[in-house]
Amino acid sequence: MSARALETGNEGPILTDGGTLTRLSILMPVYNERRFVLEAIGRVLAVDLSPLGLERELIVVDDGSTDGTAQLLRALPPRSDVRVYYHHINQGKGAAVRTALFRATGELALIQDADLEYDPSEYPVLLEPIVRAGKDVVYGSRFLGAGQGRMLLSHMLGNKALTLLTNLLYGCSLTDMETCYKVFRTSAVRSLGLRSRAFEIEPEITAKLLRRGYAIYEVPISYEGRHFAEGKKITWRDGPRAAWTLVRYRLCE
Numbered sequence: 001m002s003a004r005a006l007e008t009g010n011e012g013p014i015l016t017d018g019g020t021l022t023r024l025s026i027l028m029p030v031y032n033e034r035r036f037v038l039e040a041i042g043r044v045l046a047v048d049l050s051p052l053g054l055e056r057e058l059i060v061v062d063d064g065s066t067d068g069t070a071q072l073l074r075a076l077p078p079r080s081d082v083r084v085y086y087h088h089i090n091q092g093k094g095a096a097v098r099t100a101l102f103r104a105t106g107e108l109a110l111i112q113d114a115d116l117e118y119d120p121s122e123y124p125v126l127l128e129p130i131v132r133a134g135k136d137v138v139y140g141s142r143f144l145g146a147g148q149g150r151m152l153l154s155h156m157l158g159n160k161a162l163t164l165l166t167n168l169l170y171g172c173s174l175t176d177m178e179t180c181y182k183v184f185r186t187s188a189v190r191s192l193g194l195r196s197r198a199f200e201i202e203p204e205i206t207a208k209l210l211r212r213g214y215a216i217y218e219v220p221i222s223y224e225g226r227h228f229a230e231g232k233k234i235t236w237r238d239g240p241r242a243a244w245t246l247v248r249y250r251l252c253e
Helices: 037-046 069-074 093-103 120-131 153-170 186-190 201-211 238-251
Strands: 003-005 023-030 055-063 082-087 108-111 137-141 182-185 216-220
Touching: 023 037, 023 093, 037 055, 037 069, 037 120, 055 069, 055 093, 069 082, 082 093, 093 186, 093 201, 108 120, 108 186, 120 137, 120 182, 120 216, 153 201, 153 238, 182 186, 182 201, 186 201, 201 216, 201 238
Parallel strands: 003 082, 023 055, 023 108, 055 082, 137 216
Antiparallel strands: 108 182, 137 182
């Protein structure tokens, strides 16, 4: 596996021809996930996408980890369907997602965190509406069915509040705006001109998709949330930033 340093924005996107859906690009931002990253990669690579007629590429971006994660990634054996890039310093989840998106070659893109809160075996559920029904954007909702798992009460309330704000501002009816599992046609998300460097990438993607007129289709997913002692990184401070991002892109852009 090639190991190459890349700063966000150094290179433009690799474009596809926009024809038949043949490849899924899985975008995995990673920061200080030594305990989980190898298992997360293994689970992603274990998913069989052939029934959907899709090939897979996994694009991992280590966002300046300091716990040995980068060393683990550099020691991985080479695979043609896995590429790893490195930020020299920590820039934030949004910056890592954008770096991965720049390097994606698939017609579809899916965001996958490296912390095992989300289960890659559910990719077929997320992809079916796009591949079979022609949807442009699919979100995996933790609040449809029995998906909440071990979610902290504070995070559940915060997520619901931000989702309600999204619905009020953009006239939609989402149940889980902050979900990691977002799947889209790569051309659609590239057209958004994403700017966020941290966790506000989630509301920025949603706000800009809705402003562009994309309908977001939700499917139920499972969820096994972590506690802060297990390495969870998002905190209450990210809530106000997310709310401001939603308001900003509704009123200003």
